[in-house]
Amino acid sequence: MIAAVRPLIEAAEITFGYRRGQPVLVGWSGSVARGEIVAIVGKSGSGKSTLLYVLGTLVRPWSGTLRIGDHDVSHLGDRGRSDVRAAAIGFVFQDALLDPRRSILDNVVEGAVYRGDDRAAAVARARTLLERYGVDVESSRRATDLSGGQAQRIALARALLGSPPIVLADEPTGNLDRTNATLVETALFEHARSGAAIVVATHDEALAARCDRTFRLS
Ligand SMILES: Nc1ncnc2c1ncn2[C@@H]1O[C@H](COP(=O)(O)OP(=O)(O)O)[C@@H](O)[C@H]1O
Numbered sequence: 001m002i003a004a005v006r007p008l009i010e011a012a013e014i015t016f017g018y019r020r021g022q023p024v025l026v027g028w029s030g031s032v033a034r035g036e037i038v039a040i041v042g043k044s045g046s047g048k049s050t051l052l053y054v055l056g057t058l059v060r061p062w063s064g065t066l067r068i069g070d071h072d073v074s075h076l077g078d079r080g081r082s083d084v085r086a087a088a089i090g091f092v093f094q095d096a097l098l099d100p101r102r103s104i105l106d107n108v109v110e111g112a113v114y115r116g117d118d119r120a121a122a123v124a125r126a127r128t129l130l131e132r133y134g135v136d137v138e139s140s141r142r143a144t145d146l147s148g149g150q151a152q153r154i155a156l157a158r159a160l161l162g163s164p165p166i167v168l169a170d171e172p173t174g175n176l177d178r179t180n181a182t183l184v185e186t187a188l189f190e191h192a193r194s195g196a197a198i199v200v201a202t203h204d205e206a207l208a209a210r211c212d213r214t215f216r217l218s
């Protein structure tokens with residue numbers, strides 16, 4: 001028997017907020033399939049980042065159901081959710097959020113090492129991705145004094161290192177010039193076309209228009 005193909009991300013009737021009685025998302029439902037790239041759009045403060053935090057299991061919804069693949073993750077505790085993130089989700093934020101005390105290479109392989117992947121294999125793949133994304137600074141040096149573009153290329157390598165089936169990106173090109181923005185967008189689209197589910201919160205109408213679908217928040 002062939003199992004029904006479920007969306008990779010499936011959210012139903014999600015309500016979440018930061019303060020009691022002040023929900024940011026109310027009864028939000030949506031799903032993202034494998035191979036699909038979906039934009040979240042809406043004015044500032046409409047909850048785009050919050051929705052990414054919910055879909056990424058960084059926060060737990062007050063009510064509603066979130067499924068990642070075959071698993072209902074809505075009720076998992078912190079440890080269970082961090083395992084889900086390590087196994088399945090790559091994040092790209094507007095700022096690269098690199099650890100300046102560590103080397104570029106250590107920043108990129110951090111998630112893989114946390115997961116228990118073989119370090120040498122992770123390092124080899126990290127070098128390949130850094131080269132692919134045109135990071136032309138020595139990867140053994142500390143992740144400081146980088147341009148915004150270089151830092152985001154490094155963050156992209158970190159997010160895609162383990163080929164996660166889900167990538168969540170929050171205004172990933174918001175601080176970048178056109179050249180760097182195009183590189184980041186191209187990498188996200190390629191990753192979607194290789195079978196991943198991608199969700200990107202963006203102000204960029206042109207980017208949203210090129211995505212397969214749009215979630216509009218108000
Ligand atoms: N960590 C937080 N604590 C309290 N309120 C927050 C927090 N993050 C966001 N908010 C509030 O949630 C609402 C949605 O914010 P956000 O998800 O950042 O929107 P967007 O990304 O669309 O600009 C806003 O009213 C914002 O002030």
Ligand SMILES: [Mg+2]
Binds near residue numbers: 170201
């Ligand atoms: Mg935001």
